[in-house]
Amino acid sequence: MSSDSSFFTDLERKQEYLDWRDRKLDAYPQSADELIVQVNDPVRLSEQEYRAIGDRLNRANMAIWDSAQAKDNPKIATLNLGRQYNMVRLDHNMGADQDGVSELTVREGQWRGGYIPYSNKPLHWHTDGYYNTEERKILGMVLYCVQDAARGGANALIDHEIAYIHLRDSDPAYISALLHPSVMTIPANIVNGKELRPDRTGPVFSVVDNGALHMRYTARARNIIWRDDALTSEAVACLTAFLGSDSPYIMHARLSPGQGLICNNVLHDRSGFDNDATHERKLYRLRYYDRAVVDQ
Numbered sequence: 001m002s003s004d005s006s007f008f009t010d011l012e013r014k015q016e017y018l019d020w021r022d023r024k025l026d027a028y029p030q031s032a033d034e035l036i037v038q039v040n041d042p043v044r045l046s047e048q049e050y051r052a053i054g055d056r057l058n059r060a061n062m063a064i065w066d067s068a069q070a071k072d073n074p075k076i077a078t079l080n081l082g083r084q085y086n087m088v089r090l091d092h093n094m095g096a097d098q099d100g101v102s103e104l105t106v107r108e109g110q111w112r113g114g115y116i117p118y119s120n121k122p123l124h125w126h127t128d129g130y131y132n133t134e135e136r137k138i139l140g141m142v143l144y145c146v147q148d149a150a151r152g153g154a155n156a157l158i159d160h161e162i163a164y165i166h167l168r169d170s171d172p173a174y175i176s177a178l179l180h181p182s183v184m185t186i187p188a189n190i191v192n193g194k195e196l197r198p199d200r201t202g203p204v205f206s207v208v209d210n211g212a213l214h215m216r217y218t219a220r221a222r223n224i225i226w227r228d229d230a231l232t233s234e235a236v237a238c239l240t241a242f243l244g245s246d247s248p249y250i251m252h253a254r255l256s257p258g259q260g261l262i263c264n265n266v267l268h269d270r271s272g273f274d275n276d277a278t279h280e281r282k283l284y285r286l287r288y289y290d291r292a293v294v295d296q
């Protein structure tokens with residue numbers, strides 16, 4: 001990230017934006033295969049492994065790590081991988097265990113079963129924690145695949161900076177609309193008359209302290225209240241069309257056991273899946289209030 005990234009919010013800084021944009025698009029990986037880095041011990045990355053993952057993070061805000069050794073002690077491996085990229089402040093969300101690790105499996109008949117991440121249904125495009133407060137923004141995420149499904153359960157992934165570029169190049173006014181502090185409201189989560197979470201209102205795009213771009217988004221059509229003006233509607237339609245397109249910037253990956261994702265909360269979805277007796281999909285998910293930062 002450049003030291004001065006105010007061009008993200010200052011639409012007058014056109015040349016700085018264009019220079020950054022050209023560098024970004026030139027460096028962006030061509031396919032998900034380019035994101036994959038073979039890792040020996042995820043707890044102690046070698047200098048070369050560290051740099052290889054760091055390179056993908058710098059270019060695409062994401063990397064896929066692949067380690068046979070992670071299978072021996074997956075939770076420790078997953079917790080320690082992020083730590084090496086300065087990801088330490090874990091979000092202890094409702095579904096997480098005492099370590100801050102959420103085990104994503106199909107949970108029927110439990111409270112978690114009411115939430116789509118804990119079902120086998122498709123998950124539409126989103127960034128994680130879009131219902132969190134400003135103070136608890138999810139900046140980074142690490143996934144690890146303990147077990148894949150019999151069929152399905154693939155992810156589409158796109159760097160949110162690419163979505164920003166698409167919108168700004170389509171019409172810079174779309175960026176203004178999506179920077180608005182009350183552009184998107186997620187209504188309260190009320191279960192059995194008890195409010196588990198109040199309404200959350202905030203921008204789609206914002207810039208965090210270190211100058212990085214953050215995106216808060218869900219493609220969920222129901223129960224999302226968008227600011228009621230024509231420009232917002234157009235901007236959201238433009239984004240929806242882009243994410244639904246066959247843009248080469250959209251990566252497709254299906255994590256298999258031993259593989260995981262480390263990312264700066266990029267946009268992602270998940271296809272529906274089917275388990276069988278030997279393939280019960282199980283993923284570890286860790287959410288952080290820290291971005292992955294690659295040491296120089």
Ligand SMILES: [Fe+2]
Pocket residue numbers: 126127128268
């Ligand atoms: Fe997610």
